[in-house]
Structure formats: C-alpha cells, structure tokens
Amino acid sequence: MSAAAARAAQVLTHLSHPDRLAVLASLSRRGPDGATITAMASELDLPVTRVGDAVSRLRGIGLATGTGNGVYRARLDGLREAASDIEKEQPIARLLVAYPELKSNFAHGRVKELPPTMSDRSELMGELLARFLDLDGLYEEAEINRRLSAVTDDVAGARRMLVETGWLERDRAGTTYGLGRQLPTDEK
Template sequence: MSLEAARAADVLAALSSPIRLSALAELTRRGREGATIAELAYALDASVPQTGDACARLVALGLATGSGNGVYRARPEGLRDAAAAVDNLQPISPLLTEYPQLRGYFAHGRLSSMPPTLSERYTQLGQLLARFLDLDGLYTEDEINKRLAEVTDDVAGVRRMMVDTGWLERDRAGSTYGAGRPVPAAVDGSPRTA
C-alpha cells in the first residue's frame, strides 16, 4: 500500500468517529470564521475534552487547522487529497492519465457515463478499455465480465460497445471473446487513435 493510500485509510478511519465527523462538519459550516473548542463543544452537545481530542486528531490528519488564539478551521483539501489517493488506487487510473479527454466519463476510477455513440470519444473509450483488458488470447464472457466489473457497473453495455467499436471480438455463439484489433501503445504519453 502506498503512503498516500495509507494516509487516506487513516482519514477515513478517523472520520468513522461520530464526534470527529460532526466536528469537521461544523467547522466546514462555519467556514473562515472557524470555532473555538468551547464553541464546538456547545454546538455538538459534547464535552470540551471530547471536542478537544476530536480537533487535535483532525489537525493531525490535515483536515483542520488550529491557530494560536484557539480557533479551529476546516481544511477540506485534506479530504480531496484522501479521495485522490483512493482514486489513484483504481485499476484504470494509470491508463486514464493518457486519455485526459475521457476523465469526465469516470468518477473515482469507475465509468459513470458513456460518450455519444458516433463520437470520436466513443471509439477512444473502447481503445482505453481494450488497453485495460490487455487480452492475449480467448476468454469466456464471464472472464470478460469479471474484468470489466472492476471499472463499470454496466458490464453488458460496455462489452457491447467494445464489440461495436471493434476493440473486442466475439465468436458466433457469443460465448468466447478476444482482441478485435491490435491495441496501439501510447506514444509520448498520448494515445494513438485508430
């Protein structure tokens, strides 16, 4: 596990505590004004020691800042950093960096929408997914489905799109799949399109 992933795990574990999550939410709500431990304790209906401990933990994780005058403020970019670390662990992420034009179709390493059918990006998505599958022989439909399920909930739709765009080929019975055409390698960090 990378250092970023371990840090993201720490952030998520820390926010599983209701008092810490409530403290972060209240600090976020207060914005730049922030709050003292006493103000937070009152707003959260919690004890000052509990609230102080929650704030200290949030500061240690980079989710809040504390000033010399005792005012704490939320630091939401700490959550964005943790989310980015989790996103980077997704299996499609290394390839997606080479297809910046397709980023909008993915959310947290999963395909969330498809480009229009006749667009160039539709074909580029097929190419990206063909590179992700990295087929070197024949596979059953279940094997293809299992691999596609790593990046999409609409396995059947994506599989069909890959067949339609020629990146995936199936036999007449529809039970065996293989690479439809050679997948071009990235050149200078940007994909070649067919």
C-alpha cells in the same frame, strides 16, 4: 497498499467516529472564522474533553488547523487530497491519463457514462477499455465481465461497445472473446 492509499484510509477511519465528523462539520460551517473548542462543545452538546480530543485527532491528520489563539478551522483540502489519492489507486487511473478527453466519462476511477455510439469518444473509450482488459488470447464472457466490472457497473453495455467498435471480437456462440484488432503501439 501504497502510502497514499494508507493515508486516505487513515483519514476515512478517523472520520468514521461521530464526534470527529460532527466537529469537522461544525468547523466547516463556520468557515474562515473558525471556532474554539468551548464554542463547538456548546453547539454540539458534547463535553469539552471529547471535542478537544476530536480537534486534536483532526489536526493530526491535517483536516483542522489552529492559530495558536484557541481558534480552529476546517482544512477540507485534506479530504480532497484523500479522495484524489484513492482515485489514483483505481485500476484504470494509469491508462486514463493518456485519454484526457474521456475524463468526463469517469468518476472516481469508474465509468459513469459510456459515450454515444458512433462518436469519436466511443472509439477512444473502446481503445482505453481494450488496453485495460489487456487480453492476450481468448477469454470466456465471465472473465471479460469480471475485468470490466472493476471499472464499470454497465458491464454488458461496455462489452457491447467494445464489440461494436471492433476492439473486442466474439465467437459465433457469443461466449468467447478476444482482441478484435491490434492496439496502437504508440501507447497513448
């Protein structure tokens, strides 16, 4: 696991505690005005010590800031950074950088929708997924499905699109697949 993924895991682990999540939500609702530990304890009906501990831990992972006068504020950019770090760890992220026109088809490293059939984006998506599959021979359908499932829930739709765009070729029985055409060497 990379340092960025470990950091994201740490943020999520800290937020799994109900007191910390409640305190972060309270700070977030208060916006730039922030809140004191006492005000949050009253609002959340929690002991001051538990709110103080939650604020301390949130500050430690960069999700809260303090001004020195006892007022704390949420720092939600820390959540965005954690989400971005997790997204960068997704298996297709490295390849997707070279296909910026397909970014809208992905969410968090997974295909959220396949482009319309016969569109330029369908051809590009086929090329991207063919690169992702990294085929160097013939593979059973189960292996193609396993690889595609790392980036899409619509495995059958993605496999069909790869065949229709010519990036994937199947045998007459429809059980064995291989690369249908050579990928361009000027890797995007």
